[in-house]
Amino acid sequence: ALIAILPGDGIGPEVTREARRVLEQVGDFDFEEASVGGAAYRETGHPLPDATLALAKRSDAVLFGAIGDPEFESLERSLRPEAALLGIRKELGLFANLRPAKLFAGLEEASSLRPEIARSIDVMIVRELTGDVYFGEKGQGTTDAGLREGHDLMRYDEAEVARIARVGFETAKRRKGLLCSVDKANVLETSQLWRDVVIEISAEYPDVSLSHMYVDNAAMQLVRDPGQFDVIVTGNLFGDILSDQASMCAGSIGMLPSASLAGEGGLGMYEPIHGSAPDIAGQGKANPCAAILSAAMLLRYSLGMTDAADRIEAAVAKAIADGARTADLGGTLSTGAMADAVLGALA
Amino acid sequence: ALIAILPGDGIGPEVTREARRVLEQVGDFDFEEASVGGAAYRETGHPLPDATLALAKRSDAVLFGAIGDPEFESLERSLRPEAALLGIRKELGLFANLRPAKLFAGLEEASSLRPEIARSIDVMIVRELTGDVYFGEKGQGTTDAGLREGHDLMRYDEAEVARIARVGFETAKRRKGLLCSVDKANVLETSQLWRDVVIEISAEYPDVSLSHMYVDNAAMQLVRDPGQFDVIVTGNLFGDILSDQASMCAGSIGMLPSASLAGEGGLGMYEPIHGSAPDIAGQGKANPCAAILSAAMLLRYSLGMTDAADRIEAAVAKAIADGARTADLGGTLSTGAMADAVLGALA
Numbered sequence: 223a224l225i226a227i228l229p230g231d232g233i234g235p236e237v238t239r240e241a242r243r244v245l246e247q248v249g250d251f252d253f254e255e256a257s258v259g260g261a262a263y264r265e266t267g268h269p270l271p272d273a274t275l276a277l278a279k280r281s282d283a284v285l286f287g288a289i290g291d292p293e294f295e296s297l298e299r300s301l302r303p304e305a306a307l308l309g310i311r312k313e314l315g316l317f318a319n320l321r322p323a324k325l326f327a328g329l330e331e332a333s334s335l336r337p338e339i340a341r342s343i344d345v346m347i348v349r350e351l352t353g354d355v356y357f358g359e360k361g362q363g364t365t366d367a368g369l370r371e372g373h374d375l376m377r378y379d380e381a382e383v384a385r386i387a388r389v390g391f392e393t394a395k396r397r398k399g400l401l402c403s404v405d406k407a408n409v410l411e412t413s414q415l416w417r418d419v420v421i422e423i424s425a426e427y428p429d430v431s432l433s434h435m436y437v438d439n440a441a442m443q444l445v446r447d448p449g450q451f452d453v454i455v456t457g458n459l460f461g462d463i464l465s466d467q468a469s470m471c472a473g474s475i476g477m478l479p480s481a482s483l484a485g486e487g488g489l490g491m492y493e494p495i496h497g498s499a500p501d502i503a504g505q506g507k508a509n510p511c512a513a514i515l516s517a518a519m520l521l522r523y524s525l526g527m528t529d530a531a532d533r534i535e536a537a538v539a540k541a542i543a544d545g546a547r548t549a550d551l552g553g554t555l556s557t558g559a560m561a562d563a564v565l566g567a568l569a
Numbered sequence: 570a571l572i573a574i575l576p577g578d579g580i581g582p583e584v585t586r587e588a589r590r591v592l593e594q595v596g597d598f599d600f601e602e603a604s605v606g607g608a609a610y611r612e613t614g615h616p617l618p619d620a621t622l623a624l625a626k627r628s629d630a631v632l633f634g635a636i637g638d639p640e641f642e643s644l645e646r647s648l649r650p651e652a653a654l655l656g657i658r659k660e661l662g663l664f665a666n667l668r669p670a671k672l673f674a675g676l677e678e679a680s681s682l683r684p685e686i687a688r689s690i691d692v693m694i695v696r697e698l699t700g701d702v703y704f705g706e707k708g709q710g711t712t713d714a715g716l717r718e719g720h721d722l723m724r725y726d727e728a729e730v731a732r733i734a735r736v737g738f739e740t741a742k743r744r745k746g747l748l749c750s751v752d753k754a755n756v757l758e759t760s761q762l763w764r765d766v767v768i769e770i771s772a773e774y775p776d777v778s779l780s781h782m783y784v785d786n787a788a789m790q791l792v793r794d795p796g797q798f799d800v801i802v803t804g805n806l807f808g809d810i811l812s813d814q815a816s817m818c819a820g821s822i823g824m825l826p827s828a829s830l831a832g833e834g835g836l837g838m839y840e841p842i843h844g845s846a847p848d849i850a851g852q853g854k855a856n857p858c859a860a861i862l863s864a865a866m867l868l869r870y871s872l873g874m875t876d877a878a879d880r881i882e883a884a885v886a887k888a889i890a891d892g893a894r895t896a897d898l899g900g901t902l903s904t905g906a907m908a909d910a911v912l913g914a915l916a
C-alpha cells in the first residue's frame with residue numbers, strides 16, 4: 223500500500239517522522255512525501271501544489287502533520303496554509319471527520335477536569351467536514367451605506383446531512399449505541415434541516431438511541447458531565463469547536479488523533495488534532511503520540527489492518543502507563559525518545 | 570424608575586419573583602409585568618405581544634426570566650418562544666451582551682474543573698447580540714437537484730464590529746486591561762473583517778493589550794487555563810457557545826447573570842444565563858441567584874445605582890459563603906429560602 227506523508231509546517235515534520243517509524247515496524251509500506259501548507263508555499267508559491275494533491279489522490283491513505291504559520295496570516299486566503307487543508311478535504315471528498323477523545327490511564331494529572339470526571343470521557347465526535355459555513359459563498363463587500371462588510375453562507379442540503387448522519391449512527395452502533403446530534407435549531411434554518419434529516423435517518427437505526435442538543439448546551443455539558451456522551455454528530459463549524467474542547471477535557475491535545483474519511487473504508491487522511499505549534503517547532507519537544515495514533519487510525523480505516531492498529535494503540539497506552547512523558551505531559555522526553563518508548567512497548 | 574419584569578417560561582416566574590423582592594429592599598421602583606415566550610403564546614397566540622414590547626420600550630430597564638418550552642419546538646420559527654427573545658434584542662437595539670463568569674468562594678465543589686483552576690476564572694465575555702448568522706437572511710429551499718436545503722447568512726459590517734469592539738475595550742480598561750478577540754479568521758471572511766476592524770479600533774485604546782484567538786482554540790483554552798482571560802469580545806454565535814462553556818467552568822449555571830445593552834448606560838435587559846429548565850419548573854427548586862445578580866447588573870448599568878448593586882453582589886457572596894445552597898449547588902434550600910438568605914445578608 224502507498225502511504226502519502228504530508229508533513230506540513232511547524233512540528234508536523236517531527237511528529238510524522240516518528241509515526242512513519244512506527245508504521246515501518248508493523249508492515250511493509252511504500253511511502254512518498256510531499257510538501258504542503260506554508261512549507262509548500264515557500265517552495266512553490268502555492269500551499270497545495272498539484273503534485274501534492276495528485277500524490278494524495280493516488281495513495282491508499284494520507285498521513286498529515288500540521289499546517290499553519292503566523293508568517294502567512296496576511297496572505298490572500300487562497301494562498302494561506304489553511305487553504306491546503308480545506309482543499310485536500312474537498313478534493314478528496316473527505317466529508318466525515320472522526321475525532322475520539324479519551325483520557326489515557328495515567329494522564330489524569332494532565333486534564334483540567336477533576337480526575338473522576340476526566341476519567342469518564344470516552345466520546346467520538348463525528349464532524350461533517352466538506353460543507354457548512356466553511357464552504358458556502360464567502361467574501362467581503364460594501365453595504366449600501368458604503369460600509370465594509372464580510373459574509374459567509376452557512377448551508378447544508380439533505381444529502382450532505384444524511385451521509386454524515388449515517389456515519390454517526392454506524393459509529394454509535396459499534397460503540398454504546400448512543401448518538402447525540404448537536405445543532406442550533408432554535409435559531410438556524412440550516413440546523414432545522416439538519417435535525418429533521420437526522421430524525422428521518424434514525425428510522426434506519428432502531429437500535430441506536432438518538433438525542434438532540436443545542437450547541438451552547440453541548441459546550442456546557444462537555445465540561446459538566448462529559449461521560450454522558452458516546453457519539454456526537456455535528457456540522458463542520460460546531461464540530462471544530464466541540465472537538466477541540468473535548469480533546470482538552472481529555473487531557474493533552476498532544477495525545478489525540480483524527481481520521482477524515484470519504485465514507486466506509488477507502489482513501490482517508492489522518493492527522494493529529496493539534497496544530498503546527500510554531501513556538502516549539504524544530505526543538506524535539508513535540509509529543510508524537512497524536513501522530514502515531516493517527517497512523518493507527520490509518521491502518522484501521524483505510525488499510526483494514528485492525529490488529530496492527532490495536533497493537534499500536536496498546537503500545538502508546540503502555541508507554542504512557544510506564545511513565546513516558548513529553549513536555550506537554552509534564553515530562554522531559556524528546557519527540558524521538560517518546561517514539562522509542564512506544565516502539566519498545568510495541569516490540 | 571420603571572422596571573419591566575418579563576418572567577417568561579419554566580422557572581422564569583419563580584426566579585424573577587425573588588429578584589423583585591431583592592430590588593424592593595434596596596430602592597423604590599415601579600414594577601410592571603408582562604408575559605413573554607411560550608407563556609405569552611398560550612395567552613395571546615404570539616410569543617412577543619405588542620403590549621409586552623411596548624412596556625419594554627417605555628421602561629428604564631427590563632428584568633427577564635427565561636423562555637423556552639419543548640411544547641412549542643415544532644411551531645413555525647416566528648411563533649416559538651425564542652423569537653420573543655431575539656425580537657426584543659433586535660427591537661431594543663441591545664447589541665452588547667455582557668456575561669461575567671466567576672467562581673463564588675465556597676462553590677469550588679460545584680465546578681468540574683480542579684479547584685485551583687476553577688478559582689482562577691474571572692472573565693467577562695462581551696458578546697455581540699444583534700447581528701451575525703442569527704439575523705442574516707435565512708430559510709429553507711430546494712437545490713437544482715431537487716434536494717431540500719437550509720441556509721443562514723453569517724454577516725457583519727464594520728459599524729457593527731466597531732461598536733461592540735469599543736464595548737470590549739472599555740470593559741477591559743475598567744478591568745485588567747486585557748482584551749482577547751475571538752474569531753475564525755483562518756476560514757471565515759466575516760471573521761477577517763471582524764479582526765481587521767478590532768485591530769483598527771485598538772488604536773483608540775493604547776492602554777489595553779489586544780490579542781486574537783481562533784474560536785476552536787478559545788474553547789480549548791477556557792478549559793486548559795481559563796485564568797488567562799480578562800475580557801473576551803466575540804460575535805453572536807461564538808459568544809453563545811463560549812459564554813455557556815465559561816459559566817459552566819465557573820461552577821453552576823444557576824449563579825450567573827447577564828446584561829444586554831444598547832450602549833453605555835440607558836435601557837438594558839437583564840437575565841440569568843440559565844434557561845427555563847422545564848424539568849424543575851414550579852417546584853421551588855430553582856436557584857434565584859442568577860436572577861438576583863441580574864437585578865444587580867440592572868441597577869449598575871441602567872440605573873447608575875452602583876452602591877446598591879455592590880451591596881446585592883456582596884449579599885449573594887455572603888449567603889453562599891455562609892453555606893446557603895439550592896439543589897444545583899448540592900444543597901436543599903428552596904428558591905424562596907435561598908432568596909431569604911440573600912435578603913438576610915443584605916439587611
Ligand SMILES: CC(C)[C@H](C(=O)O)[C@@H](O)C(=O)O
Nearest residue numbers: 290304307308462755756785
Ligand atoms: C486549520 C483550520 C482550517 C482547521 C479547521 O477549522 O477545520 C482546524 O482547526 C481543524 O480543526 O482541522
Ligand SMILES: CC(C)[C@H](C(=O)O)[C@@H](O)C(=O)O
Nearest residue numbers: 408409438637651654655809
Ligand atoms: C434561546 C436562544 C435563542 C439564546 C441564544 O442563542 O442567544 C440563548 O441560548 C442565549 O444565549 O441567550
